[in-house]
Each structure stands twice: as structure tokens, then as C-alpha cells.
Amino acid sequence: MISFVLNGENVETASLPSSRLLDILREEFLLTGAKEGCGEGECGACSVLIDGKLANSCLIAVGSIEGKKVMTIEGFSETERFRVLSDAFAEVGAVQCGFCIPGMVLASESLLSVCAKPTEEEIRIALSGNLCRCTGYELIVKAVQLASERGAGTVWTAGI
Amino acid sequence: MRSMSISRPVKRKDFDEKISGRAKFVDDYQSPDYYHACILRSERPHARIVSINIPEIPEDTWVARGRDVPVQNRVLVDIPDQFILNDVEVEYVGEAILIVVAKTKAKARRFMEQISVEYEDLPTCFDVTESDTILHDCRFVKGDPDKVFNEAHEVFEEVLTTGFQEHAYLEPQGIVAEYRDGYMTVCGAMQCPFYIHNAIKHAFGFDDDHVRVIQATVGGGFGGKEDYPSVVGLQAALASYVSGKPVKLVFDRQEDIISTTKRHAARMIYKTALDEEGNILAMDVNVTLDGGAYLGISTTVIERSLVHCLGPYVVDHVRAYGCVKKTNQVVTGAFRGFGDPQTIFAVDTHLAHIARHLGRDHVEYRRSYLAQQGDRTATDGLYRDPVFIREMADKVLEQSDYYAKREAYSKDTGRYRRGIGIGFLGRGCGFAGFAERDFVKGVVRIRKHADDTVEALVSSTDMGQGIHTSFCKVIAETLEIPLSQVSCPRPDTQRVPNSGPTNASRSMQIVGRMLQRAALRLKDEWIPGKEQVIEEHYREERDAVNPWNTKTFNGDGFATYGWSTTVTEVELDTVTSEVRLVNIWGVFDIGRIIDRNLVEGQMHGGLVQGYGYASMEKMEIENGVIMQDRLNNYIIPTAYDIGGIHVDFVDNPYEAGPFGAKGAAELPFCGVASSYVNAVENVTQRVYLSIPLTPEKIFESLQEEV
Numbered sequence A: 001m002i003s004f005v006l007n008g009e010n011v012e013t014a015s016l017p018s019s020r021l022l023d024i025l026r027e028e029f030l031l032t033g034a035k036e037g038c039g040e041g042e043c044g045a046c047s048v049l050i051d052g053k054l055a056n057s058c059l060i061a062v063g064s065i066e067g068k069k070v071m072t073i074e075g076f077s078e079t080e081r082f083r084v085l086s087d088a089f090a091e092v093g094a095v096q097c098g099f100c101i102p103g104m105v106l107a108s109e110s111l112l113s114v115c116a117k118p119t120e121e122e123i124r125i126a127l128s129g130n131l132c133r134c135t136g137y138e139l140i141v142k143a144v145q146l147a148s149e150r151g152a153g154t155v156w157t158a159g160i
Numbered sequence B: 001m002r003s004m005s006i007s008r009p010v011k012r013k014d015f016d017e018k019i020s021g022r023a024k025f026v027d028d029y030q031s032p033d034y035y036h037a038c039i040l041r042s043e044r045p046h047a048r049i050v051s052i053n054i055p056e057i058p059e060d061t062w063v064a065r066g067r068d069v070p071v072q073n074r075v076l077v078d079i080p081d082q083f084i085l086n087d088v089e090v091e092y093v094g095e096a097i098l099i100v101v102a103k104t105k106a107k108a109r110r111f112m113e114q115i116s117v118e119y120e121d122l123p124t125c126f127d128v129t130e131s132d133t134i135l136h137d138c139r140f141v142k143g144d145p146d147k148v149f150n151e152a153h154e155v156f157e158e159v160l161t162t163g164f165q166e167h168a169y170l171e172p173q174g175i176v177a178e179y180r181d182g183y184m185t186v187c188g189a190m191q192c193p194f195y196i197h198n199a200i201k202h203a204f205g206f207d208d209d210h211v212r213v214i215q216a217t218v219g220g221g222f223g224g225k226e227d228y229p230s231v232v233g234l235q236a237a238l239a240s241y242v243s244g245k246p247v248k249l250v251f252d253r254q255e256d257i258i259s260t261t262k263r264h265a266a267r268m269i270y271k272t273a274l275d276e277e278g279n280i281l282a283m284d285v286n287v288t289l290d291g292g293a294y295l296g297i298s299t300t301v302i303e304r305s306l307v308h309c310l311g312p313y314v315v316d317h318v319r320a321y322g323c324v325k326k327t328n329q330v331v332t333g334a335f336r337g338f339g340d341p342q343t344i345f346a347v348d349t350h351l352a353h354i355a356r357h358l359g360r361d362h363v364e365y366r367r368s369y370l371a372q373q374g375d376r377t378a379t380d381g382l383y384r385d386p387v388f389i390r391e392m393a394d395k396v397l398e399q400s401d402y403y404a405k406r407e408a409y410s411k412d413t414g415r416y417r418r419g420i421g422i423g424f425l426g427r428g429c430g431f432a433g434f435a436e437r438d439f440v441k442g443v444v445r446i447r448k449h450a451d452d453t454v455e456a457l458v459s460s461t462d463m464g465q466g467i468h469t470s471f472c473k474v475i476a477e478t479l480e481i482p483l484s485q486v487s488c489p490r491p492d493t494q495r496v497p498n499s500g501p502t503n504a505s506r507s508m509q510i511v512g513r514m515l516q517r518a519a520l521r522l523k524d525e526w527i528p529g530k531e532q533v534i535e536e537h538y539r540e541e542r543d544a545v546n547p548w549n550t551k552t553f554n555g556d557g558f559a560t561y562g563w564s565t566t567v568t569e570v571e572l573d574t575v576t577s578e579v580r581l582v583n584i585w586g587v588f589d590i591g592r593i594i595d596r597n598l599v600e601g602q603m604h605g606g607l608v609q610g611y612g613y614a615s616m617e618k619m620e621i622e623n624g625v626i627m628q629d630r631l632n633n634y635i636i637p638t639a640y641d642i643g644g645i646h647v648d649f650v651d652n653p654y655e656a657g658p659f660g661a662k663g664a665a666e667l668p669f670c671g672v673a674s675s676y677v678n679a680v681e682n683v684t685q686r687v688y689l690s691i692p693l694t695p696e697k698i699f700e701s702l703q704e705e706v
């Protein structure tokens, strides 16, 4: 048995330690917010937060997360920080097909949680592991800027 | 200004489910009842299949073959040429041979790996210039090019080429199919539900009522989910038909790249007759598209390439010939722009090169040939609506500070040197000629429920572009009711009429217009608290000035045209030859904007996809094998590759579009390549004839003397 914390709850899985975390999340826990876009760490559609850090769950063996905290978009979408990001994404129109979007939101959170007031370049670097084929990134970058303007000092406090 | 309020952005209808990860894409549909399919694919570019050795099939596992298709083992989109499964003579690496169905994907794959195929190799062709199989060709003549070429002072000739391009939608292709009690239901990633509906009827012999096609949330399409999902849909349907189980068929990325359609690589010969002063007298254009192993839908693609061979420019005498040739490579198909990004790149670049050859300013030279209202198109149609491309050129030159930068950058001498370039484009909106009237014959329905909520029933799909939200806006605005009262469900062929495919930037202009007319009628007939259904059919709203002739390619190719101009600012690292996109500006004429946010999103996405096409998206096929078959070697732009994007619009309402809207989504893509190449040329002072213009090509060019 491998136990870890999933979206704030203690859980266990009997799957092989070598199973991909992405498959366990999607198939065993029915959390399909993390997507498979490439299966090899290139696209970021499968992003989750592990102990607060952005990770591609398609490259993570479930055996390696024993005792760790895994946050998926389903868990994150219950938080106040998500609401600030979501409002900003809505306002600027940053969502198109939506396939990359859960990963983009988690990548944004992982940046803002360590750097509440990033520069545009820092945002672009932080999002560069998450591919989007629809938006040209422009409005996603704007959304993160807007979220930062609104949430820095309140929901995100690091580095201010 | 009621009509302008339509442009004010709203929160898209599917926003909440998408941002929270709740939206269900095809792979997110899960059921303990599902079985999974794997496809055995050809490893040879052209071979006769001598034998297939299948070990004893275990319990709860099935193998589906082409011969299991009840009526015809072919994929009907335009013509039924490709096989659903081909175990006789394979024509490209990646062609589907058979399907294995098992309880899990891993089990299906394990069994598939035990199957061996014995091939007898047959002659191959990988190069259009060597191919002698013309799958389709077409031509037209305007004016008297023969005479003008004979009398020309000079003929300037170039051969321009463009590469294959992968759609790289983030969500790979997939369909779930279930055959039960004589009914076939398929659900998944698709742009055109009725294409699949039709293809299943054709292959299986079912009637309309026994086939049901439902669109799942789609993770990007760009044309890649226009024609190819008919293949995936038929394969999934066959897997379910043979096994009697609900079957999920979802590709992984590599399978998606090696087997699905690409943008056509093109080879274009442009010959231009000039007089003593350097004026353009006539053009001769010869376009060859690489069709891959089957024609598929390429007939319409080459026609579109050809009718756009002059781009936004006006030339009185034209001779144009285009063909699609067969090679033993992956099949090429629909991709944003549909054949015109190739010729628009070529003609715009060619004109800039003529200017350079004559020692003239390339901006002014090109500008002087830009179309104006009342001018004639390449096919002798009329630009009947106002054309603002010259004003748009002024606007983009000013916004980008073009001339000052060009002057300043010409003095750059360090390792990093900047350059700025411009491109122009005009292209037809929607389908050519009378296709809407004679072939598509679109129908829409609006249903008002007893609680006075209103539903738009159309087959148009939202694949991210936001069309369902835009449709709701058109209806709400027309009925003067709150947007929250209007919805537009994902199409289910059992519930929606066939309003045509989702392609050619036709959805808002054509389907949106029908919805607007339906809403106007509903407004007149509105009875509170009563269930009402209004149906509208396509009709031509204005007579063609010079009616399109499909045989001679003469006349009004399109109802109206979209226009844009793009300025690209780049920085070249002269040591590594890497280029950075510093800024990109686009000014667009898409009629009137239906939702500023959605439209800006389309423009940004199209510009960046066009930048990828122009610069980094290299796809090489060696002996039929795609070299860049993953997202770690097929490189698309990331957030860090893009500098600032600046978009602006001219308001030019189209009289036959809803609130003045016309085609939009393909436009931004089509104009980047010539602008980008122009920018790099302005840094290096070299001439480039081919895209993608990669660092390797720039490096090579820098080794040569100017």
C-alpha cells in the first residue's frame, strides 16, 4: 500500500509503485482534471502540485509519493487562491479549449505561491513547461498578472 | 449604439467547467463497461501484405479486420478513398491494418505486439517532384497572360516551398463507440459530427436513425478534427460492432502524430512578367501540394490554394495551375487556412523579392498592388465590399513604429541584431462559390422552452474558439433577453439539425446568420410560457455579381473577404542563428466583432500558430517515417518564445453577416509567414524561399556572401 495525501485527504493505493501517478489519479481516484497531452513530460497538461511544487504526473511513479501531499485541480478549485485566478482568467478571456487550462492554473499557483508579484518574464518562464495550442499565451499571461495584482499580499504573500 | 454592444466581452459559457477541470474530454469518459482498442499500423511506406500471423485469440479479446465492415471498408468524407482498415496493400507508414479490442489498453497492446505482419515491399515515392501520380488538378486563366508574357520586358521567377505542419492540438484524437441493438452511438473529439454520421451510414449501411454522433468537449481542432475523426470514428465503431462492447479508442501522442493528417507541404513556382518600369503585368502560378497516400479532402484544399494565389494583390493577367500529387507518406488534410497559407506566403514573399530585385521599397511596392473596393479578384470576381487594407497597413506601420525601427535596426552591428518585417493578406470567408446553397444546405433550429429559456440547436462545434458562446450572444442580443437565458448544447445528431461542418471560418458568418434570422422570427412570434420551435434554412442574401463557375474557376469565389496585415519584429543571435520573436502586431478586418475577448483570443492563437509554422515547426519525413513524432521533437511555441502580441481591428460590418460579422479564425494564421521571413531578410539581407525558416537555414545563409 502506498499512502499519500490527496487534495487534503489521506488516501491509499494498492497499485504497483511503478504506476504513473497520472493514471492512478484518473483511473483509480476518477480525478480527470489532469490530462494526458504527451505522456512524456513535454506539455504540462498532466500538471499537479506535489508538496506545493509543480510536477508532471505522467513522469511520476506513484511509489515515489509515499507520504507526500498531492493537489490536483479538483482540490485546488476549492481554494480562495483558485477563485482569484479563475476570476482573472474569466475576465481577460484566457480559456479556449480548456485542455491545458487545469495545468496552466496550477503552474500559475506554483509561481504565485513563491513569488506573489512576478514580472512578465517570470510568468512566461513559469508557464513555459505548459503548452497551449489555442491562446498564444498572451491572455493567460495577462490573467496571471491580473491575479497577482489582486491577490499579492492577501492570498499570496511570498516575496513581497 | 446597440449593435456595438455585441462586441463587449462576456464570460464564456463553458468557462467554469473548463477552469475547474470538470469539463469532460473524450478520455475523461470512464465506465467499468468500456473495452479498449489498439490499432496495428503499417511499418512500411508501400507494401503488399503477404500474411498476418495472429496467435490464438484469448477470451474477451477481439480482432477487427477490414472485411468485418458490413458494406464498404472505406472512409467517406469527400470521396470514399481511404480504408478504415487496410490489410491488402498499405500505402504509408502508420496506415491502419487491424484493430485489437480487449478489456484494458495494456491487454490489447500486449496481444497486438504478438501479431506479426509479413510485407512484400513495393516501389515508393516520397518526393512530389518525382511523383507521377496526380490525385487531382485544376487551373484557371484570367485576361491574356500568353500575350502579356510574350511582350514582357522581364520575367522574374522563383520556386517557394512550405513544409508539413502538425496540428498539435493538446488533446489527442479519440472516440468512444457503442453498438447495441442495431444502434451505433459514437462520442468524442470532433469538429463535424455529421461527417462521421454520414461516414458510418455509408460503411455500415445503417439508416439515419440508427446512427447517433455526439461531440465531447474538444481539446483544440484547427482542422485536425475536421476530416480525420471520421477515420477514428469508423475504427471505434467497427471495434464495437465486432466485439459487441462499448469501445474507447484514444490515441497517444506519438500515434496521433504518425497517423493523423498534416498541413500540405507545397512547392510553388511563381513567374511574374514585368515591364521596363518594374510594373507587374501578369503572373503564372504553379502549385503542387503533397497529398500523401490518399486524396482525402485535398481537392478542396488545392482549389483554395489556387484561388488565393494572388493573396491581397491585384494582377490583371493570370495563369494558374495546381495539383495534388501522391506520395507514400501520411495523408494531408484540413488545417486552419486550408491551402491558402501556402500561396499567401508565396505571393507576398515573391512580391517583396521583386521589389528587392528592382531596388524598390518592398512595403511601398507591395502596397501599390493591394486590392481596393471595385477591383477584380484572381478569378475575376469583384471585391464588392469596402476594402480597408491600405488604411490597415498605415495603422500597423504606425503602431509598430515600423519605419523608425527599420532605419534604426539597419545600423545594428553587434551579436544581437533586430529586424522588422511586414506581410499582407486577403482571403475569402467561408466556402467557395455556391457550396452553401448547393451542397451544405444548412439548417438551424431555435427551441424556446415553456420557461422561456432558449436553446440554439446547431451542428457547429465549439472546440475552444467559443462559437457556442458567440451564438448565444447573437440570439440574446436579437431577442433582447439576458444571455443567461440562452444556451447552445454540444451537438448530438439526434437533437440538432445539420447546419454544416465547423470549418472555413463559416460558423459565425453562415450559421450565426441563420440563428439571427431564426431569433428575429422568434421575437415576432414570441408567446410567453409556450414551447416554440423555429427552423431556418440557408439562403443566399445577395446575388453574385459574377456568379462562380466551378469548371472555369471564373467569378466571385467568395461572398466576402477578410483582410489583415502583420508586422513582425525579431532579434537574431548572429552566433547561434536563433531568432527571438520580440513583438508581433496584427490589424484585422473581420467585419464586426462578436465578443472582443473571444476574437482577440483567436487572433493571438492564430498569430502564434502562424509564427510556429513560419519559424520552428519542422516536420521531416524520411523514407516515409516522420522524424518529429513527439512533442519533444516537434517543437511548438511556448509562452517564453513569444514577446508582445498587439492586435487591432477595423470595424467594417458585412451586410450579410450577423451584426456585420464575417469569417475570423483562420485569418491571423495566414499572414505571419511572409511577415516573419521579411523580418529575418531585413536583418540578414539574404533572400529566403522556404518555410519553416529555421535557425539551421539562417545559419547556412549566413555562410554565403550577400
Ligand code: FES
Binding pocket: A035, A036, A037, A038, A039, A040, A041, A042, A043, A044, A045, A046, A047, A056, A057, A058, A059
Ligand atoms: S502528459 Fe505529462 S507532460 Fe504531457
Ligand code: FES
Binding pocket: A095, A096, A097, A098, A099, A100, A101, A131, A132, A133, A134, A135, B170, B219, B220, B464
Ligand atoms: S486552451 Fe486549448 S490548449 Fe490551451
